[in-house]
Amino acid sequence: MSVRQSLLAILDQGPCYGYQLRAEFDRRTGSVWPLNVGQIYNTLERLERDGLVDRGEADDQGHVYWRITAAGSAEAAAWLSSPVDREQPARDELAIKLALAATLPGADVAALVSAQRATALRRLGALPPTTTEPDADPAAIAAAIVVAAQRVAVEGELRWLEGIERMLTETRPSPLPLAAERPRRGRPAGSVRR
Amino acid sequence: MSVRQSLLAILDQGPCYGYQLRAEFDRRTGSVWPLNVGQIYNTLERLERDGLVDRGEADDQGHVYWRITAAGSAEAAAWLSSPVDREQPARDELAIKLALAATLPGADVAALVSAQRATALRRLGALPPTTTEPDADPAAIAAAIVVAAQRVAVEGELRWLEGIERMLTETRPSPLPLAAERPRRGRPAGSVRR
DNA sequence: CGACACATGTAACACGTTACATGATTTG
DNA sequence: CAAATCATGTAACGTGTTACATGTGTCG
Numbered sequence: 096m097s098v099r100q101s102l103l104a105i106l107d108q109g110p111c112y113g114y115q116l117r118a119e120f121d122r123r124t125g126s127v128w129p130l131n132v133g134q135i136y137n138t139l140e141r142l143e144r145d146g147l148v149d150r151g152e153a154d155d156q157g158h159v160y161w162r163i164t165a166a167g168s169a170e171a172a173a174w175l176s177s178p179v180d181r182e183q184p185a186r187d188e189l190a191i192k193l194a195l196a197a198t199l200p201g202a203d204v205a206a207l208v209s210a211q212r213a214t215a216l217r218r219l220g221a222l223p224p225t226t227t228e229p230d231a232d233p234a235a236i237a238a239a240i241v242v243a244a245q246r247v248a249v250e251g252e253l254r255w256l257e258g259i260e261r262m263l264t265e266t267r268p269s270p271l272p273l274a275a276e277r278p279r280r281g282r283p284a285g286s287v288r289r
Numbered sequence: 290m291s292v293r294q295s296l297l298a299i300l301d302q303g304p305c306y307g308y309q310l311r312a313e314f315d316r317r318t319g320s321v322w323p324l325n326v327g328q329i330y331n332t333l334e335r336l337e338r339d340g341l342v343d344r345g346e347a348d349d350q351g352h353v354y355w356r357i358t359a360a361g362s363a364e365a366a367a368w369l370s371s372p373v374d375r376e377q378p379a380r381d382e383l384a385i386k387l388a389l390a391a392t393l394p395g396a397d398v399a400a401l402v403s404a405q406r407a408t409a410l411r412r413l414g415a416l417p418p419t420t421t422e423p424d425a426d427p428a429a430i431a432a433a434i435v436v437a438a439q440r441v442a443v444e445g446e447l448r449w450l451e452g453i454e455r456m457l458t459e460t461r462p463s464p465l466p467l468a469a470e471r472p473r474r475g476r477p478a479g480s481v482r483r
Numbered sequence: 484c485g486a487c488a489c490a491t492g493t494a495a496c497a498c499g500t501t502a503c504a505t506g507a508t509t510t511g
Numbered sequence: 512c513a514a515a516t517c518a519t520g521t522a523a524c525g526t527g528t529t530a531c532a533t534g535t536g537t538c539g
């Protein structure tokens with residue numbers, strides 16, 4: 096829902112045309128996440144379908160400006176003022192993979208951890224330095240926020256992976272067999288026909 | 290792709306039926322991410338469509354066992370042995386929201402940060418303690434890996450949010466207006482008909 | 484002239500998610 | 512008996528993502 100809500104939030108500032116929306120999103124998020132232009136138009140149509148934006152006529156320059164509706168404005172405000180729900184954490188592919196690898200016979204967890212640690216280290220080094228000058232313009236502040244998020248994420252990943260490595264030296268996990276079948280309950284064979 | 294690959298990796302251990310797959314996924318990932326049963330069957334059909342698994346006949350108990358194919362086995366092995374690509378980081382809704390909030394007039398970044406910090410603190414306290422006994426069974430190790438991932442994520446989020454709070458006391462971002470229009474290039478109005 | 488950025492759009496697909504239907508069996 | 516669990520499936524939808532088509536204006 097990030098793209099959808101982001102476009103809505105930007106449109107709440109004033110009418111924009113599709114291509115412009117991408118530029119605004121880029122400027123305001125430090126150009127970290129590339130956004131395919133096609134997705135913009137796609138999303139705009141869905142927002143229109145939901146009554147959150149209106150498609151304007153093309154102006155003399157050929158720009159199709161989209162305007163936010165009252166409902167859209169309300170939703171944008173609600174989104175911007177509500178905390179992101181992290182209560183039940185999103186599926187983390189890396190954590191899933193490592194957890195599964197620790198329980199499956201074919202996998203080499205240690206190698207996986209070590210490989211992942213190498214890439215994490217590289218990513219950490221590739222992050223731009225955080226320059227928070229007190230007179231930074233808002234776009235720079237936004238960029239700093241995003242970069243900081245990436246930094247803590249990578250650092251956390253590193254500490255996490257190191258912790259796993261330590262743990263694996265103490266305890267080497269043995270593969271976990273498929274659970275033994277318990278006596279069957281529920282629908283017997285072929286009882287559902289359509 | 291996590292669900293899809295996870296099921297494939299488990300099936301690489303041996304044939305399973307749908308309901309069983311959910312239990313195995315649960316056991317092997319610390320029961321952290323609830324998995325709707327419907328999605329299992331859904332995903333299995335898609336895997337079959339792609340030639341990665343075969344649907345078996347129902348046995349005398351009515352269990353429909355799914356078997357992995359050679360192609361599926363290869364893909365499972367490839368997935369389990371390849372590092373997760375974190376090169377271009379996934380979109381982080383919270384980071385996007387805060388970055389946007391820092392550039393939009395209507396939003397109260399400080400309030401948002403503070404609210405998010407409170408929930409992060411609560412989540413940190415709600416995390417189960419990490420008990421890594423040296424003789425832990427593989428499922429416990431897997432669970433520990435997942436919990437540790439959550440812990441570093443929350444801790445990182447906290448440090449990040451505190452950093453933003455500090456930054457905001459030094460520099461209060463002013464809203465960033467929509468970019469001024471540059472002289473038009475490209476397709477003029479109405480030049481595309483269908 | 485050719486390459487590239489600007490600009491709008493369409494079509495298809497992937498995965499994930501949920502709601503619903505159906506029914507047997509166990510347990511309180 | 513009622514409720515919960517086991518079990519299989521269907522149908523529909525949502526967002527995200529990409530490939531493609533089309534065309535103009537600018538710059539080297």
